[in-house]
């Protein structure tokens with residue numbers, strides 16, 4: 001089935017969706033993105049993703065090509081045209097087309113592309129019942145990971161390093177502490193307390209992270225935002241990751257060591273359940 005894709009104002013079949021070879025997204029990775037999940041045909045936490053997009057653009061002195069209202073309409077139109085029940089909407093804004101030059105163009109015309117990915121039953125992923133196995137790798141990304149740029153080569157390499165070792169994903173480590181997963185935020189649970197790295201330039205400020213921590217606090221669970229090491233994670237009762245594409249996903253092995261019982265733990269399972277329930281309720 002041919003998808004309908006959005007490119008700079010037009011809805012076109014995916015094989016007609018084209019961007020210039022001079023686009024700065026292609027030449028310099030000069031662009032930012034968002035991934036918003038869709039459950040039951042509705043967008044999960046659209047306003048959170050729109051707010052982070054605004055912030056990413058602002059940090060890079062880029063203008064938003066359309067208003068937030070128009071962005072929502074485009075998301076909805078794509079979900080509808082592509083008949084997405086469960087899946088994702090991917091959005092990318094680049095600084096646009098300009099002759100190759102490291103300096104930003106004086107009058108940039110941003111490129112805006114959105115497409116959908118259908119993932120039937122994504123809320124019932126079998127991985128949520130078995131849990132992920134992760135390896136640790138050094139964090140070799142740039143220093144502004146709070147900006148959601150399309151520079152994803154190192155995270156891609158990390159996934160490949162994990163695959164080569166028979167694992168599912170990698171957790172990145174800097175100055176002895178875990179920063180985050182290749183495409184998710186990382187957590188451990190110790191004596192009932194949820195521990196996750198504090199916000200800063202070292203990690204992406206996950207939209208799922210924000211929602212899950214708020215729900216955890218509402219449910220009277222204790223949350224500590226601080227760095228933790230791989231050794232602490234291996235000795236923890238539970239571990240898990242969060243992202244728009246996986247929601248709350250348990251981690252049961254870290255560098256070959258079993259976490260807790262080796263089965264997904266009760267805190268991750270409960271958070272996954274509450275998160276899915278509440279986000280379905282608030283979906284638009």
Ligand code: PDD
Nearest residue numbers: 035182183184185204206207208243244
């Ligand atoms: N990735 N950290 C990194 C490095 C990420 O790439 C992501 C999301 C997250 C979680 O953020 P959120 O909860 O807002 O999805 C944390 C998306 C899903 C992706 O690249 O596909």
